[in-house]
Amino acid sequence: MPPDQPDSQDDTILSEDELDIADEENVEVLDEGRYVVSANGTPNVSEETASSADVDERTGSVDRDAVEDWLVDYFENADADYGFHVTATFDDRTDQHRVVSNDVVTSFEALVLWYAQQVGDGTPVEDVLGILLAEANVSVRYPVQTLVGLLETHDLGHEDTIADLLDAVADDRGVNLSQ
Numbered sequence: 755m756p757p758d759q760p761d762s763q764d765d766t767i768l769s770e771d772e773l774d775i776a777d778e779e780n781v782e783v784l785d786e787g788r789y790v791v792s793a794n795g796t797p798n799v800s801e802e803t804a805s806s807a808d809v810d811e812r813t814g815s816v817d818r819d820a821v822e823d824w825l826v827d828y829f830e831n832a833d834a835d836y837g838f839h840v841t842a843t844f845d846d847r848t849d850q851h852r853v854v855s856n857d858v859v860t861s862f863e864a865l866v867l868w869y870a871q872q873v874g875d876g877t878p879v880e881d882v883l884g885i886l887l888a889e890a891n892v893s894v895r896y897p898v899q900t901l902v903g904l905l906e907t908h909d910l911g912h913e914d915t916i917a918d919l920l921d922a923v924a925d926d927r928g929v930n931l932s933q
Contacts, residue, residue: 778791790828825839829854832854833854834854834855834856835855835856835858836853836854836855836856836857836858836860836861837852837853837854837855837861838851838852838853838861838865839851839852840852840865840868842869842872844872844873849872851864851865851868853865866883867879870882870883870886873886880930881927881928884928896931900931901931903931904919904923904929904930904931905919907930908922908923909922910922
């Protein structure tokens with residue numbers, strides 16, 4: 755087993771203390787359940803950001819414009835080049851996901867993995883992503899090196915046939931092009 759993977763599922767379960775991020779140096783607590791997390795040191799949170807999501811005390815509702823203004827301010831002040839906040843409905847539940855990163859691939863990966871986990875209904879994420887891309891009306895172009903990696907993984911070369919490739923990947927339940 756690789757050293758960066760836990761030995762058992764118990765090693766992947768976080769305790770309540772491990773989930774409490776309020777005392778971390780890169781976290782600014784705005785109020786109960788609201789945090790700003792910085793990738794590089796203490797977050798730079800303006801007074802306006804901390805209080806921009808105004809709540810109507812009579813109805814308990816949050817003004818939509820205030821939330822949108824807060825999100826714009828949050829992302830403009832985030833110490834990251836890429837970010838998103840998504841609120842989505844999946845069948846009978848609504849979920850949210852927010853990511854900021856300086857890596858465009860990390861941002862994209864976080865979005866598609868989260869989406870696949872929400873719609874997958876227990877199906878492995880890599881299978882969900884493959885099905886979604888195969889069924890979408892979007893053509894995906896992979897770099898040639900991706901195919902070269904697949905061939906090398908299965909010890910195939912120029913002298914091998916397409917039939918050899920199909921035989922090599924038949925037991926894999928699909929083709930993994932991330933090689």
